[in-house]
């Protein structure tokens with residue numbers, strides 16, 4: 001693992017002014033970012049989010065997934081505590097890249113679910129790695145995380161890689177009519193610990209609850 005810290009700067013957002021830390025992965029040429037708020041290097045576990053890039057959800061307002069909603073909610077919660085860390089990892093499309101994600105979305109438009117679409121393209125359902133988090137967190141002095149995620153495989157992978165995850169904090173937000181099926185597949189096939197009833201709807205969206 002060849003993660004190199006490059007530079008840090010202020011990053012004002014609607015919720016807080018974070019410090020943005022830029023890292024380069026010399027092996028892949030990808031760049032990754034960490035946002036921190038407050039003193040994250042004391043030994044009290046830090047509220048954290050390990051977020052995988054989703055250009056469509058994070059930047060283009062896509063309602064197909066819950067990524068953009070989770071990103072905003074995570075930053076708001078960190079701002080609420082005045083302390084926390086968000087790692088923004090450039091592993092778009094669960095690691096298959098943007099163009100393959102668009103291919104996968106095309107298959108989903110024709111009826112495949114998110115897992116079947118990846119498999120039809122010859123990929124595993126989830127190709128992400130989390131080992132790069134260790135040098136990033138070490139650089140920031142983060143010793144333990146209260147991790148905002150619904151994904152138990154993410155907790156397991158981080159723990160295996162040596163990250164001390166003391167608590168999993170649910171992050172169920174952004175339900176809307178376009179991502180209901182996707183969220184159900186994540187819960188059913190990818191093992192995410194969440195039920196649609198737990199979700200807060202995306203703002204301005206009226207979800208009809210069944211049962």
Ligand SMILES: Nc1nc2c(ncn2[C@@H]2O[C@H](COP(=O)(O)OP(=O)(O)OP(=O)(O)O)[C@@H](O)[C@H]2O)c(=O)[nH]1
Pocket residue numbers: 050051052053054055065066067070091092093094095096101104105114118148149150151154171186192
């Ligand atoms: N291949 C593929 N990737 C997707 C799709 N929808 C979202 N993604 C990517 O999935 C990643 C986010 O993963 P999720 O499974 O939504 O969530 P997670 O990170 O595992 O779990 P949480 O921590 O609970 O958010 C991002 O890299 C997205 O670009 C899809 O239909 N196909």
Ligand SMILES: [Zn+2]
Pocket residue numbers: 054056057058065066067068
């Ligand atoms: Zn997404």
